[in-house]
Amino acid sequence: MSPSNTPVDSEDKTEEDSTPRDFIRDIVHEDMSAGRYPSVITRFPPEPNGYLHIGHAKSICLNFGIAEDFGGRCHLRFDDTNPTKEEQEYIDAIQEDVRWLGFDWGEHLYYTSDYFEQLYDWAEHLINEGMAYVDDLTADEIREHRGTLTEPGTNSPYRDRAIEENLDLFRQMRAGKFDNGAKVLRAKIDMASGNINLRDPVIYRIMHAEHPRTGAAWCIYPNYDFAHGQSDAIENITHSICTLEFEDHRPLYDWLIEHLTVPSEPHQYEFARLNLTYTVLSKRRLMELVSEGHVAGWDDPRMPTISGYRRRGYPAAAIRDFAGRIGVSKANATVEVQSLEACVRENLNENAERRMAVLNPLKVVIENYPEDQTEELDAFNNPNDESAGSRKVPFSKEFYIERDDFMEDPPKKFFRLAPGREVRLRYAYFITCTEAIKDDNGEVIELRCTYDPATKGGNAPDGRKVKATLHWVSANHAIDAQIREYEHLFTTEIPGAEGEFLDDINSDSLTVLANCKLEPALQDASESETVQFERLGYFCLDKDATAEKMIFNKTIGLRDTWAKTQAKTQAKGQQNK
RNA sequence: UGGGGCGUAGCCAAGUGGCCUAAGGCACCGGCUUUUGAUGCCGGCAUUCGGAGGUUCGAAUCCUCCCGCCCCAGCCA
Numbered sequence: 109m110s111p112s113n114t115p116v117d118s119e120d121k122t123e124e125d126s127t128p129r130d131f132i133r134d135i136v137h138e139d140m141s142a143g144r145y146p147s148v149i150t151r152f153p154p155e156p157n158g159y160l161h162i163g164h165a166k167s168i169c170l171n172f173g174i175a176e177d178f179g180g181r182c183h184l185r186f187d188d189t190n191p192t193k194e195e196q197e198y199i200d201a202i203q204e205d206v207r208w209l210g211f212d213w214g215e216h217l218y219y220t221s222d223y224f225e226q227l228y229d230w231a232e233h234l235i236n237e238g239m240a241y242v243d244d245l246t247a248d249e250i251r252e253h254r255g256t257l258t259e260p261g262t263n264s265p266y267r268d269r270a271i272e273e274n275l276d277l278f279r280q281m282r283a284g285k286f287d288n289g290a291k292v293l294r295a296k297i298d299m300a301s302g303n304i305n306l307r308d309p310v311i312y313r314i315m316h317a318e319h320p321r322t323g324a325a326w327c328i329y330p331n332y333d334f335a336h337g338q339s340d341a342i343e344n345i346t347h348s349i350c351t352l353e354f355e356d357h358r359p360l361y362d363w364l365i366e367h368l369t370v371p372s373e374p375h376q377y378e379f380a381r382l383n384l385t386y387t388v389l390s391k392r393r394l395m396e397l398v399s400e401g402h403v404a405g406w407d408d409p410r411m412p413t414i415s416g417y418r419r420r421g422y423p424a425a426a427i428r429d430f431a432g433r434i435g436v437s438k439a440n441a442t443v444e445v446q447s448l449e450a451c452v453r454e455n456l457n458e459n460a461e462r463r464m465a466v467l468n469p470l471k472v473v474i475e476n477y478p479e480d481q482t483e484e485l486d487a488f489n490n491p492n493d494e495s496a497g498s499r500k501v502p503f504s505k506e507f508y509i510e511r512d513d514f515m516e517d518p519p520k521k522f523f524r525l526a527p528g529r530e531v532r533l534r535y536a537y538f539i540t541c542t543e544a545i546k547d548d549n550g551e552v553i554e555l556r557c558t559y560d561p562a563t564k565g566g567n568a569p570d571g572r573k574v575k576a577t578l579h580w581v582s583a584n585h586a587i588d589a590q591i592r593e594y595e596h597l598f599t600t601e602i603p604g605a606e607g608e609f610l611d612d613i614n615s616d617s618l619t620v621l622a623n624c625k626l627e628p629a630l631q632d633a634s635e636s637e638t639v640q641f642e643r644l645g646y647f648c649l650d651k652d653a654t655a656e657k658m659i660f661n662k663t664i665g666l667r668d669t670w671a672k673t674q675a676k677t678q679a680k681g682q683q684n685k
Numbered sequence: 686u687g688g689g690g691c692g693u694a695g696c697c698a699a700g701u702g703g704c705c706u707a708a709g710g711c712a713c714c715g716g717c718u719u720u721u722g723a724u725g726c727c728g729g730c731a732u733u734c735g736g737a738g739g740u741u742c743g744a745a746u747c748c749u750c751c752c753g754c755c756c757c758a759g760c761c762a
Contacts (some may be wrong), residue, residue, distance in 0.1 A: 129699090130698095153762095154762095155761085157761090157762080187762070189761095189762080190761065190762075193761075193762090199694085205731045208712065232749055243760095246760095247759080247760055250760075251758070251759090254758055255687095255758075256758060257686090257687055257688075257757075257758060258686050258687045258688095259686095259687080260687085260757085261754095288760085289760060291725080291760095292760050294760095301687095301688080301759080302687050302688035302755055303687090303688050303689075304688075304758050305688095306688095306760085310759085311760095311762050312760085313760035314760080314762085319718080329760095331759090331760075331761075331762085332761070332762050333762095336762085350733095352689095352690070352691090352755080352756065353755095353757080353762090354756095354762090355689055355690060355756075355757090356688075356689055356690090356756070356757050357757090358689090359689095378690085380690095380691085380755095385696085391762090396693090433697080433698090433709090433710055433711080434697055434710090434711095435697065435699080435710090436698095437691090437697090437698070438690070438691060439690095439691055439692070439697090439698090439748095439755095440690090440692095440754075440755050440756090441696085441697060441698090443696065443697055443711085444695085444696045444697080444698075444711070444712070446696085446712065447696070447697070447709065447711045447712085448711095449711095450710085450711055450712085450755050451711090453723090453724095457723075457724060458724095462721080466734055473704080491719095491720085491724085492723095492724060492725080521722095523722080524722090532720060534720060534721070535720075536720095564729095565720085566720045567720075574720090575722090576718050576721095576722075577721065577722095578721095579721075615735085638694095638721085640721085642721050642723085643721045643722085643723070644721090645723095650757090666721075666722095666723045666724090667721085667722095667723065667724090668722075669722055669723090671722090673722085674729075
């Protein structure tokens with residue numbers, strides 16, 4: 109079951125594997141030890157009505173992960189019972205995303221729609237057993253008859269129709285004799301049940317709609333409750349894992365499995381869905397962000413979708429790692445996004461190659477450096493990993509540094525470049541600032557410096573130290589690029605906690621930097637490989653890039669304690685005023 | 686007021702009567718290292734498990750009551 113192309117995290121998985129790590133694995137472990145099943149079979153059952161998001165990733169990692177851990181398998185099953193909401197585009201995107209996450213369903217790709225005929229037969233069986241009936245009540249009337257949370261419902265006047273009549277009507281429903289909503293098929297259970305799902309739940313409805321897979325073959329469709337458990341049974345699913353809101357449906361799930369002649373007896377288990385701070389994670393809301401243009405699409409790098417994260421440069425392994433770290437339980441939980449971001453940083457720190465790029469360039473001229481000279485300096489691709497090798501970086505008289513790395517009148521704890529101060533240029537030389545040239549507005553537009561030829565490579569033979577190391581890009585060799593920086597899409601931890609979630613959208617979630625300078629090696633950057641721009645963060649090529657114009661997404665910044673202390677001292681200054 | 690769940694540090698989360706004077710991760714706070722103010726390393730961070738009673742030699746783990754939070758009244762999933 110283990111995908112052959114899964115990168116990283118394959119090392120210390122020796123004896124840990126079969127040991128239970130959450131309550132669901134406990135159950136599976138116990139079932140297997142007791143010999144209740146020959147092998148574990150789980151499934152991931154998305155409805156193709158939107159793109160997968162990080163919450164789905166949790167479920168995917170759980171279902172495929174359990175299959176892997178216990179030597180079983182996991183099916184990918186599209187739960188396509190509502191043709192009015194589902195589309196082929198989503199079916200394709202979902203498969204791509206699950207694969208990208210590193211999971212493989214092998215031959216086991218299924219669709220609930222594959223079972224429509226069987227499901228229909230089971231519905232007739234229920235009718236024949238006197239356990240289902242055709243109801244002519246309107247949707248409103250059915251609601252009225254359902255009672256309330258505290259009061260029992262009342263029987264529909266059609267509840268006791270003869271079996272023959274029900275059969276005849278149901279067949280006419282299938283034959284397209286009625287309009288949408290004219291009739292439904294209901295399971296006959298108990299209108300007084302405390303569990304509202306057992307008050308004669310609707311199991312088939314009339315929908316004259318084109319289905320992405322079955323086309324016009326059907327005009328009646330089973331709903332979730334009537335389709336899910338039976339589909340599980342058909343596929344011999346042993347552990348049907350879903351989220352907490354389906355807990356109330358389990359009695360109905362079990363009721364159907366019990367009263368139908370199904371090929372196996374699956375069991376449903378529920379866990380808490382994922383919530384993330386500063387993030388919205390419901391399909392309805394994500395759909396709204398997309399359709400109303402608040403983001404550029406499902407794969408906008410600010411979206412918590414799998415495709416958004418992919419485009420943003422998050423490694424699949426980081427998402428899998430995150431899913432493992434947050435665990436699985438039944439407690440409603442809201443995980444801090446920082447936890448996800450920590451996984452991304454950890455993975456990228458280990459795997460991303462380093463490059464140099466200047467986001468907000470400030471030109472520097474070295475006065476004592478030969479006019480037309482260019483040196484090719486050695487730079488490590490990953491100082492923490494020798495096997496990543498090294499590359500050459502061109503250095504010359506004029507280059508760019510980050511505007512933030514120079515201050516004319518630096519505060520105490522600032523130890524980057526300033527007039528008269530010496531710093532190191534990474535992999536290059538020590539330079540000392542001699543002059544800051546300003547424009548008419550007093551804005552610093554260029555720096556004049558001198559360099560010490562003896563410090564080539566970055567070390568002084570006399571052993572003198574320097575407090576800062578700056579990144580830089582040679583002016584004549586620089587590639588121009590646009591860089592897109594992102595912040596959280598929302599300004600509040602729980603968007604919509606008070607009021608409309610759209611009101612909490614962060615209007616500064618996207619910043620476009622137009623005049624960035626990249627070292628030449630970045631010429632062959634790719635969308636799928638996130639690199640570190642030293643001292644800044646992680647970045648990857650965006651799909652909008654062209655041959656003429658490079659565009660990078662900022663995946664995530666490096667931890668920045670300097671910025672943090674700055675913010676703190678600023679806050680203090682504010683307080684004292 | 687019906688039914689189903691949940692409550693262990695700022696956020697996740699182990700723990701299922703005695704190795705718990707409660708794992709681990711994130712966050713946070715110190716220190717060391719460092720040609721990324723990154724990384725790495727070291728140390729700190731719940732005498733307490735929603736609350737109150739009770740059972741027991743012994744309880745986060747068992748019992749009782751109470752409090753709080755989430756889900757359910759789609760012909761959505």
